[in-house]
Amino acid sequence: MIGIDLNTVEDEEEGGPSAEPPRGTVCLELWHACAGPVGPLPRKGSAVVYLPEGHLEHTREAVAAVPPHVFCRVVDVNLQADPATDEVYAQVSLLVDNEEAKRRMRQGESEEACDGDGEDTGAAKRRARMPHMFCKTLTASDTSTHGGFSVPRRAAEDCFPPLDYNLQRPSQELVAKDLHGTEWRFRHIYRGQPRRHLLTTGWSAFVNKKKLVSGDAVLFLRGEDGVLQLGVRRAAQLKNVSPFPALFNQDSSLRSLGNVAHAVAMKSIFHIYYNPRYFADCFHNRLNCLY
Structure with a gap:
């Protein structure tokens, strides 16, 4: 699943230890194979612009006090798979960083837009070694x-x-x-x-x-280590199952645009979830890479 599901936004400061995002342990090559053809994911450390109106297109909640453009830095990109459906998705952790991102943009450092997997350039070399x-x-x-x-x-x-x-x-x-x-x-x-x-x-x-x-x-x-791995790519979404069932079963506050407003005010981290198979176009329209 990749494409930002902008309905699914999580504020780093909400909740206790159980609210910590899951750590990515999915095989990089297998994740990409299951995702199919996808656009680039932002690199860790890159600057991006989060556009809240994309979130509003996928939710009926009241408009929160969020500026039309939120300059952020990518803190982490975790590749995940939903335990209920095996659909793959990415969790992108963003840190509100208006001044630094604006400064970089003014300097014209927009040549390196996005990396293909949210990791450093070594990931591109790993992908080049076709398994x-x-x-x-x-x-x-x-x-x-x-x-x-x-x-x-x-x-x-x-x-x-x-x-x-x-x-x-x-x-x-x-x-x-x-x-x-x-x-x-x-x-x-x-x-x-x-x-x-x-x-x-x-x-x-x-x-x-x-x-x-x-x-x-x-x-x-x-892979090169000889370990055999397998994944699935569904022809259609399972009936009566959300593209992010495990996430949507969590507290509804994780989907609130108010969390973004809070993160902007506190300059803290929030998370967005990208489903490559169902929301790919939405993702790249709503999260623009600066460099």
Whole structure:
């Protein structure tokens, strides 16, 4: 999920320790793969302009005393995945910094707009090292309770550990971590006429747990460390589920524009949440990078 959901704004000073934002532990490459094509995220330390009118377009609350342009510095960018839906999103932490941001803007330091992942330039180098990855749109057979997951041979040989094709029924156990670090175990076999790669035992449990349907996509990625990871990219948002269910279940004050007004007055940190798949255009219209 990426695109600032400007309905979801959190003030750093509200609440106790439980209000602390979750720390990003999601694999960078897997996060981007699940997000799909997205625009650049602001870099940590960069200056941005937050436009509150974008927030007002997504909420019915009364207008708070917030200026039309809020100059901020990006304190942190955490890549996250919602535990209920596996949708990816980014939490951008902003510190109101009017004087410094204005000074930088006057100096014309707007050449380096945004980095692609909210991190330093080393992240771009990591992205340049394309991991072993494949993405497959699920068929009706892939999501059947009595079926398995059919893997194209080239994808299986590139991403999975090698099978011994000299055996009558080559097979192995695969262990893959999802976006939350949960390990999933699958039986990988090579059989049939013509022979094909299949994930059998363990696959139905994964499909049921993730509520996957035909048309959704599954991604497998093997990084340089050899760890196999997997994620999902849904064809459509789950019915009756908010794009940010875990966040919207928190106290409603997290969605209040009043928190932004408070942060502006106190020059404190507030957080915005960006869903790349549902609110990408909104995000880049509402949070403009200066440098």
